Amino acid sequence: MEEVNSIQGIFLDSIFFNEENGFSIGTIIVTEHQCPEEQIQLAYKVVDEKVCEAIGLTENKTYYKVTVSGYFPKLTENKTYRFKGNLIKHPKYGWQFQVNAYESIAVRGKSSLVHYLSSDIFEGIGQKTAEKIVETLGDDAINVILNNREALEKVPKLSKKLADKLYATLVDQQGTEQILAPLYGYDLSPKLVMKIFKRYQYQALEIIKENPYRLIEDIEGVGFLRADELAKRLGISLDDPRRIRAALLYVLDQIAIQRGHTYVYHKQLVQSALQYLNQKSAQLLDFSQIDQQIQSLIQKKKIYIEGEFLFIPLLVNSEKGIVESILRLQTKDSINDKELEEVMKRLVKEMSITYSKEQEEAIQMALKYPVSIITGGPGTGKTTVVQGILKAYSLLHKITLDPSQYATSEKKFPIALAAPTGRAAKRMTETTTLKASTIHRLLGYGVDGVFQHDEFSQLDYDLIIIDESSMLDTLLAFQLFQCIETGAQVILVGDDNQLPSVGPGQVLKDLIESGAIPLTRLTTVHRQAQDSSIIALAHAVKNNRLPNDLREKKTDRLYVESPHQQIPLYLKKIVENALSKGYTANDVQVLVPMYRGECGIDAINEMLQAIFNPPDDSNKREMVFGQRIFRIGDKVLQLSNQPETGVMNGDVGEVIGISYKNENEEKEDRLIACFDSKEVSYKKGDLQNLTHAYCVSVHKSQGSEYPIVILPMTHAYHVMLQKKLIYTAITRAKKSLIIIGEYLALDKGVKNEGDERQTTLKLRFEMQKEHTTITNPFEEYFKEHGIPFEYLDEVELEGVTPYDFMDE
Numbered sequence: 182m183e184e185v186n187s188i189q190g191i192f193l194d195s196i197f198f199n200e201e202n203g204f205s206i207g208t209i210i211v212t213e214h215q216c217p218e219e220q221i222q223l224a225y226k227v228v229d230e231k232v233c234e235a236i237g238l239t240e241n242k243t244y245y246k247v248t249v250s251g252y253f254p255k256l257t258e259n260k261t262y263r264f265k266g267n268l269i270k271h272p273k274y275g276w277q278f279q280v281n282a283y284e285s286i287a288v289r290g291k292s293s294l295v296h297y298l299s300s301d302i303f304e305g306i307g308q309k310t311a312e313k314i315v316e317t318l319g320d321d322a323i324n325v326i327l328n329n330r331e332a333l334e335k336v337p338k339l340s341k342k343l344a345d346k347l348y349a350t351l352v353d354q355q356g357t358e359q360i361l362a363p364l365y366g367y368d369l370s371p372k373l374v375m376k377i378f379k380r381y382q383y384q385a386l387e388i389i390k391e392n393p394y395r396l397i398e399d400i401e402g403v404g405f406l407r408a409d410e411l412a413k414r415l416g417i418s419l420d421d422p423r424r425i426r427a428a429l430l431y432v433l434d435q436i437a438i439q440r441g442h443t444y445v446y447h448k449q450l451v452q453s454a455l456q457y458l459n460q461k462s463a464q465l466l467d468f469s470q471i472d473q474q475i476q477s478l479i480q481k482k483k484i485y486i487e488g489e490f491l492f493i494p495l496l497v498n499s500e501k502g503i504v505e506s507i508l509r510l511q512t513k514d515s516i517n518d519k520e521l522e523e524v525m526k527r528l529v530k531e532m533s534i535t536y537s538k539e540q541e542e543a544i545q546m547a548l549k550y551p552v553s554i555i556t557g558g559p560g561t562g563k564t565t566v567v568q569g570i571l572k573a574y575s576l577l578h579k580i581t582l583d584p585s586q587y588a589t590s591e592k593k594f595p596i597a598l599a600a601p602t603g604r605a606a607k608r609m610t611e612t613t614t615l616k617a618s619t620i621h622r623l624l625g626y627g628v629d630g631v632f633q634h635d636e637f638s639q640l641d642y643d644l645i646i647i648d649e650s651s652m653l654d655t656l657l658a659f660q661l662f663q664c665i666e667t668g669a670q671v672i673l674v675g676d677d678n679q680l681p682s683v684g685p686g687q688v689l690k691d692l693i694e695s696g697a698i699p700l701t702r703l704t705t706v707h708r709q710a711q712d713s714s715i716i717a718l719a720h721a722v723k724n725n726r727l728p729n730d731l732r733e734k735k736t737d738r739l740y741v742e743s744p745h746q747q748i749p750l751y752l753k754k755i756v757e758n759a760l761s762k763g764y765t766a767n768d769v770q771v772l773v774p775m776y777r778g779e780c781g782i783d784a785i786n787e788m789l790q791a792i793f794n795p796p797d798d799s800n801k802r803e804m805v806f807g808q809r810i811f812r813i814g815d816k817v818l819q820l821s822n823q824p825e826t827g828v829m830n831g832d833v834g835e836v837i838g839i840s841y842k843n844e845n846e847e848k849e850d851r852l853i854a855c856f857d858s859k860e861v862s863y864k865k866g867d868l869q870n871l872t873h874a875y876c877v878s879v880h881k882s883q884g885s886e887y888p889i890v891i892l893p894m895t896h897a898y899h900v901m902l903q904k905k906l907i908y909t910a911i912t913r914a915k916k917s918l919i920i921i922g923e924y925l926a927l928d929k930g931v932k933n934e935g936d937e938r939q940t941t942l943k944l945r946f947e948m949q950k951e952h953t954t955i956t957n958p959f960e961e962y963f964k965e966h967g968i969p970f971e972y973l974d975e976v977e978l979e980g981v982t983p984y985d986f987m988d989e
């Protein structure tokens with residue numbers, strides 16, 4: 182275990198304080214320490230005599246200061262604190278004391294007390310008043326006041342107003358420490374302590390003692406295991422219902438997030454929860470204890486039960502809502518065939534392209550029905566068909582497609598084009614020459630994370646086309662469909678062989694398989710044969726095989742056989758070659774399925790940054806954040822939705838500015854990144870949402886295309902070696918695709934269909950057709966027998982541990 186040292190001193194000043202997460206840097210004048218002598222000597226800086234005098238350190242000796250950093254609240258200048266932690270050498274800022282916990286040391290001694298009470302923290306109290314307080318109430322003045330507010334009345338000439346203010350500030354100061362000290366005592370990380378304090382303020386202790394598992398819901402980054410540790414310290418027993426319920430909800434949530442299921446079977450939930458609950462535990466819980474709490478959660482409406490399926494309420498409501506919305510939209514009359522035939526004739530005449538039969542059918546179907554789907558692999562003409570639909574729609578409804586013509590008229594442009602990601606929307610704009618937006622934007626996703634449009638405030642469009650629909654998750658699809666007015670037409674376009682959405686569900690696949698929505702599947706590849714060997718590979722992968730000519734060098738495709746350890750070397754060489762030929766970081770995209778490991782995203786990004794954007798002699802500006810160094814010119818990726826700046830999860834930008842705190846008015850380090858000519862300023866604390874983008878995950882690459890894609894392939898990607906993932910990665914390449922790695926890993930991947938997602942969307946449409954409802958054998962069973970019942974075995978999570986959920 183790491184040795185923990187301590188240091189005590191007078192807090193001199195705060196150099197940095199992040200309001201958001203409590204990350205602080207300050208200096209203290211050291212009065213005592215328990216640190217290795219050779220280290221503290223390196224960390225010491227001499228304090229100016231005048232500074233010492235000003236704070237009452239008048240002894241004729243040299244005082245030393247040390248920088249302290251970590252997660253602690255704003256400390257009071259001139260007050261004494263003891264910090265626990267270690268001296269470390271920061272790569273950029275040198276020696277400093279890294280704080281794990283802190284406590285304030287009672288202000289003792291007349292002069293220190295006077296100094297403390299007359300400091301800036303107590304507004305309106307000067308030196309003289311402070312002296313009077315100490316003279317009247319003695320060396321223990323602070324405790325005397327805290328114990329009895331009236332004691333202040335004994336201080337001569339102290340106004341009631343001032344006394345009130347002094348008392349309130351003291352309580353506030355002490356209160357923070359009284360809450361924080363026990364929190365540190367529970368062995369929580371300083372960062373977490375600050376997060377908890379920020380969320381619950383002075384009620385923090387009370388809330389945690391009442392139910393530490395609340396942290397899972399309320400504090401980002403707290404999982405069941407962490408809350409469970411805390412619960413153990415608080416003496417909560419292993420079979421406490423609160424513990425079991427927390428594990429159940431956590432597991433349910435994790436299964437939805439990590440595996441994309443919208444429901445779980447009873448048995449699945451029990452098994453997964455037991456794995457969590459019985460970990461490292463001598464007192465093993467059994468089925469009936471878990472089941473009892475499942476029933477309790479059902480009663481509390483935290484879990485929704487339908488037949489054999491257990492749901493998070495939000496997800497079941499969304500699935501039901503999608504079905505209802507689509508059925509509502511389908512009540513619009515279809516366009517009659519005669520009218521359509523006329524329009525198709527005109528379209529064929531007016532467009533320079535000769536549509537294939539399936540393409541013509543796709544256009545016709547999309548125009549005819551209120552809701553329809555067009556699917557197909559790369560190069561099958563989805564974009565071409567969308568262009569045709571737009572033109573035909575304008576002919577059919579006798580409208581112009583020139584948005585500027587609507588600027589002066591009362592009527593709004595009646596068509597909305599949207600896609601799940603910014604990149605995909607941008608491509609849609611390019612291929613249609615009409616403005617397309619992200620679905621979030623279309624629905625008015627606001628700074629507060631709330632959508633402006635909902636079922637009561639629907640979108641005012643007659644035709645809505647959604648591209649890259651395979652990326653639609655259940656929640657977003659529901660949000661979208663409920664916002665579409667009855668009478669509007671909706672066309673979903675997408676490739677159902679791509680990865681399903683990152684969020685739960687597989688909306689496009691389910692809608693296609695339900696048969697409830699008219700569908701055209703485009704199958705013929707229209708790209709020229711000479712540029713299509715990437716597409717040929719994609720089609721082979723789709724059919725679970727690798728082409729015989731994989732190892733042959735093609736004009737647009739290269740396969741480099743390499744053992745795992747050699748992959749970074751080959752990658753480096755290939756990228757350096759590309760660079761020397763004039764390609765830039767924007768042309769070359771490395772795609773990898775997971776973050777960890779030597780062939781993981783983090784390690785590859787570090788290597789590629791050194792190639793594409795190395796430090797230079799002219800002192801290119803840098804900002805260090807954790808393990809990452811951001812540098813001007815870096816290609817970066819946003820990792821979460823940030824509606825307040827309009828930058829969304831998956832957006833790629835460039836670092837264009839770094840401003841240090843002594844250079845700007847906010848007195849804060851700032852990094853400025855540019856996303857498609859939109860400049861966004863990041864406070865240091867927000868940099869956790871930013872990473873390098875030389876290499877990105879295959880999941881994050883969905884909806885984007887790149888001139889050159891490099892795809893490492895190794896057995897180290899184990900569970901991520903899946904057909905849809907490989908298919909998605911290779912279809913991102915527009916001009917060239919380079920695969921480096923182990924043939925057997927690639928082969929294994931294309932044969933692995935991956936996890937089937939458990940969803941009920943398809944089933945709901947089927948039931949709708951047969952006018953049935955899901956029966957409820959679960960409840961009936963318990964009513965009748967009151968004993969455990971084995972549910973369907975077919976989707977049992979055989980051999981799966983909760984840690985599998987942790988893989989990307």
Ligand SMILES: Nc1ncnc2c1ncn2[C@@H]1O[C@H](COP(=O)(O)OP(=O)(O)OP(=O)(O)O)[C@@H](O)[C@H]1O
Nearest residue numbers: 535536537558559560561562563564565566707708
């Ligand atoms: N009927 C056709 N006749 C001639 N060329 C066609 C036809 N349909 C499509 N193409 C051409 O084939 C290429 C691929 O078509 P398109 O871009 O529409 O496919 P896509 O399915 O959108 O592909 P991706 O998903 O890869 O973008 C384009 O260059 C397009 O011009």
